[in-house]
Amino acid sequence: ETGVTQSPTHLIKTRGQQVTLRCSSQSGHNTVSWYQQALGQGPQFIFQYYREEENGRGNFPPRFSGLQFPNYSSELNVNALELDDSALYLCASSEGGPSIQNYGYTFGSGTRLTVV
């Protein structure tokens, strides 16, 4: 399987609800990172997983959590949704581990989350 696939592509949730976003990475890509991109801004780092363990975290509250599975898929869970959580959520995977510098990241097309 090639490329990074994210689902769903669009989602509308109500404030206070919980949401799970999914990402399927390329085989062999054992590093996955999640980003939040608000309209007109650059991607903000949420967290990174390497071999199913959280390996780094940005400035996001604990209600943002994740999982990485042995089959190169991963999830981003957000509890108690707030209006400001409305954004494009991007998943990116890399073949190299976190300490490998010359591997680029392959991004999915994202999930557009709207919280009303």
Added chain:
Amino acid sequence: TQLLEQSPQFLSIQEGENLTVYCNSSSVFSSLQWYRQEPGEGPVLLVTVVTGGEVKKLKRLTFQFGDARKDSSLHITAAQTGDTGLYLCAGKNNDMRFGAGTRLTVKP
């Protein structure tokens, strides 16, 4: 506060012109990557630079990594309308952090 500052934020030029966009930080990075993002899509990797002072050329695009590995530039020669997009720089140590991007519009 952004870890990486990109300038300019917006750039609108005519087809055929040259341009340079900048990416600056007070932090040292092990590598720096440039991505281009189209509306409704995820960023697509253009280049990775690893060594301080490194210059890489990709057709009409020239990328440079600063000697101190804190800054980078992207120069486009003879811009084309197809170069229109959001250009993002990203600095990597253990994880990768992005700048806010330069939104480039190339007019015919």
